[in-house]
Amino acid sequence: MTQPAIETRGLSQRFGDFRAVEDLNLTVAEGEVFGFLGHNGAGKTTTIHMLTTLARPASGSARVAGHDIVTDPLGVRREIGYVPENVRLYDTLTTRENLTFFARLSGVEDASDRIAEVLDFLSIEELADRRVGTFSKGMRQRVGLAQAILHRPGILFLDEPSSGLDPMGMKMLRDLIGRLNREWGMTIFMNTHLLSEIAKSCTSIGVLNHGRLVFHDSIDVVMKRYGDEEALEELYLSVVPVNAKGEAA
Amino acid sequence: MSDFTNHPVRTIAGKDIADARRDRFILIVTGFIALAALTSLITGAVALSTDVATYNDAKATLLALGKSLDSIAAPEFYPLKLLRGAIEQFEIIGAVLGILAGFRAAVSERGRQTLALIMTRPVKGWQFLAGKYVAGLVLLSTGLLAVFALAALALQLSSGVGLGLGDLSRIGIVWLVASAYVMVFYGLTFILTLWMKRPANALLISFAVWLLVVLVAPQIGDTLDPDNQVAGGVFKQLQVPKAEQDRIKAGYATFETVRNGIEAASITKHFERFSFAVLGIKDTYTGKALGPILVEKQGDFLWIFLTSLGLAVLMIARPINANRLTKE
Numbered sequence A: 001m002t003q004p005a006i007e008t009r010g011l012s013q014r015f016g017d018f019r020a021v022e023d024l025n026l027t028v029a030e031g032e033v034f035g036f037l038g039h040n041g042a043g044k045t046t047t048i049h050m051l052t053t054l055a056r057p058a059s060g061s062a063r064v065a066g067h068d069i070v071t072d073p074l075g076v077r078r079e080i081g082y083v084p085e086n087v088r089l090y091d092t093l094t095t096r097e098n099l100t101f102f103a104r105l106s107g108v109e110d111a112s113d114r115i116a117e118v119l120d121f122l123s124i125e126e127l128a129d130r131r132v133g134t135f136s137k138g139m140r141q142r143v144g145l146a147q148a149i150l151h152r153p154g155i156l157f158l159d160e161p162s163s164g165l166d167p168m169g170m171k172m173l174r175d176l177i178g179r180l181n182r183e184w185g186m187t188i189f190m191n192t193h194l195l196s197e198i199a200k201s202c203t204s205i206g207v208l209n210h211g212r213l214v215f216h217d218s219i220d221v222v223m224k225r226y227g228d229e230e231a232l233e234e235l236y237l238s239v240v241p242v243n244a245k246g247e248a249a
Numbered sequence B: 001m002s003d004f005t006n007h008p009v010r011t012i013a014g015k016d017i018a019d020a021r022r023d024r025f026i027l028i029v030t031g032f033i034a035l036a037a038l039t040s041l042i043t044g045a046v047a048l049s050t051d052v053a054t055y056n057d058a059k060a061t062l063l064a065l066g067k068s069l070d071s072i073a074a075p076e077f078y079p080l081k082l083l084r085g086a087i088e089q090f091e092i093i094g095a096v097l098g099i100l101a102g103f104r105a106a107v108s109e110r111g112r113q114t115l116a117l118i119m120t121r122p123v124k125g126w127q128f129l130a131g132k133y134v135a136g137l138v139l140l141s142t143g144l145l146a147v148f149a150l151a152a153l154a155l156q157l158s159s160g161v162g163l164g165l166g167d168l169s170r171i172g173i174v175w176l177v178a179s180a181y182v183m184v185f186y187g188l189t190f191i192l193t194l195w196m197k198r199p200a201n202a203l204l205i206s207f208a209v210w211l212l213v214v215l216v217a218p219q220i221g222d223t224l225d226p227d228n229q230v231a232g233g234v235f236k237q238l239q240v241p242k243a244e245q246d247r248i249k250a251g252y253a254t255f256e257t258v259r260n261g262i263e264a265a266s267i268t269k270h271f272e273r274f275s276f277a278v279l280g281i282k283d284t285y286t287g288k289a290l291g292p293i294l295v296e297k298q299g300d301f302l303w304i305f306l307t308s309l310g311l312a313v314l315m316i317a318r319p320i321n322a323n324r325l326t327k328e
Helices: A044-051 A073-079 A094-103 A111-121 A139-149 A165-181 A195-201 A219-227 A230-241 B010-023 B025-064 B078-113 B114-119 B125-159 B163-197 B199-225 B234-238 B240-252 B253-263 B267-278 B291-295 B298-317
Strands: A006-015 A018-028 A033-038 A059-064 A080-083 A155-159 A189-191 A204-209 A211-216
Touching: A006 A044, A018 A044, A018 A204, A018 A211, A018 B253, A033 A044, A033 A165, A044 A059, A044 A155, A044 A189, A044 B240, A073 A080, A080 A139, A094 A111, A094 A139, A094 B010, A111 A139, A139 A165, A165 A189, A165 A195, A189 A195, A195 A230, A204 A219, A204 A230, A211 A219, A211 A230, A219 A230, A230 B199, B010 B025, B010 B078, B025 B078, B025 B125, B078 B114, B078 B125, B078 B163, B078 B199, B078 B267, B114 B125, B125 B163, B125 B298, B163 B199, B163 B267, B163 B291, B163 B298, B199 B267, B240 B253, B253 B267, B267 B291, B267 B298, B291 B298
Parallel strands: A033 A189, A033 A204, A080 A155, A155 A189
Antiparallel strands: A006 A018, A006 A059, A204 A211
16 A cells, blocks of 8 residues: 555644644545645645645644655655745746756756756746746746756645636646646645636645635545536535635634 | 755855846945945045145255255155045945845845745755855955955055055955955844844844944944044143053043943944054054054954854854745
8 A cells, every 4th residue: 555645644833823724634645636725814825834844833743755744854855846826936047047956956966957858848948048037927837837846756736826827827737737647647736726726637625714624535526426517616615604704704 | 076066055055146146236236335445545545645746845845945855754655544435435335235135135035935945945944044145255255355356456556556465465354354244234134034024124123233333333432532532632632641641541431431332332343443453544553564463453353253153153043934935
């Protein structure tokens, strides 16, 4: 039996009296595309920060690619790639210079070959020697993705990857996520609040409400139970009720 | 070899240096310091050449009258004294350069979320911070080296007197200490910008510190110094004997301790005391050998280096607050 790509046990995070994430028990199997759904402020980014070792949990534990996030953060970092929301990279440097920098930090030996491979994979060879500061949001997002997959991580964390993208950009990103999962065998952990993205990209789904995991199952089960993609909204509203102001209750 | 090339500290420092070279901000501010230093130098050179011209006129008059030249003393000429204005400009603008460079080094990583990207690499927190410190040190000290080299060249051209190895050594020592002085402000601002919730507040606090340390404290110290109230010194002008001077000063021991304490709290004053002594700008040290000056001024030297080192250790040793990695 293979170990899960991500496994959390009672994972919690607090900021003062505010409980950002509470008692999160979650398992993401290897090779899954996991969609983490929730309203703004539900604790999705905080969860990613803990799993990527950017923040220490207040309590509980988690293992990513078999490494404990608290006792072996460097082990975790060797196995993951991360794309934050609205990543900008270094404006004055070219795409190639940005990627060389991140490849070196990841300890990639054959950096120039790997960069060529990634640029080809993402079809952004023409951006290689242009400064990142001149790029559109969609271009930046692809370069952001390039820096995250340079070292061929086993697990890729994406925080609101489709934020600010036009429909064309969203489709392109969706295709890339699918290819990374199928062709490179990456496990994808994706924060989003777009139900349509979950339906089109993910193999499993978790819903977070005010820091608590209120739903977790495979997308196949969801589809069988609720019928079609449109019904995802019905599912979401059933586990995350809204108040009179339209906010998550 | 490849281990060294890919070492995180070197990689981060190299990226910062390339980034700074491209955006030219540091270059522009350094150019501004160079301009201010050269302006001060030229002003000093003009004043000196007026003195020399006055002396030459007097000499010509005496010779025309057939009199001996022994009755007028040839002006003593120490070209390094011309650097006084440049050092004073540097104390103020150099500190601003350090603040701006430190702020940019930290805020750029926070605002672009690249800090989060770096910290999800197999890189230790101290390696990232050390890389930023090394980059700041290389950029600022290289910029200052260019300014000091330009000042030395201008000094030679304006005075017409060649600078010897001794003079260049003195300039080199002051450059070294100047780099440490600027790094104090770089380190302070970097730390505040990375630690504080709002980077803009860090900049405000840094400039408040700059105002106190660079402008207010040295001025208070100077203004309260009784011997500074008359040009050339009160005691000297009134021809008060040394024993009498000591007796008068003893009556104001507490006052003098407080006054000196205010001055000594300012790192700028330590830099000024050190550089004025090494360059022979202050009359007491003009023409004096370098060795004894360095021994006498080791306190100022240590103050600057230990403050700079302390801030560097603080900058590198403190873990990065995860809350500073979040979306701006």
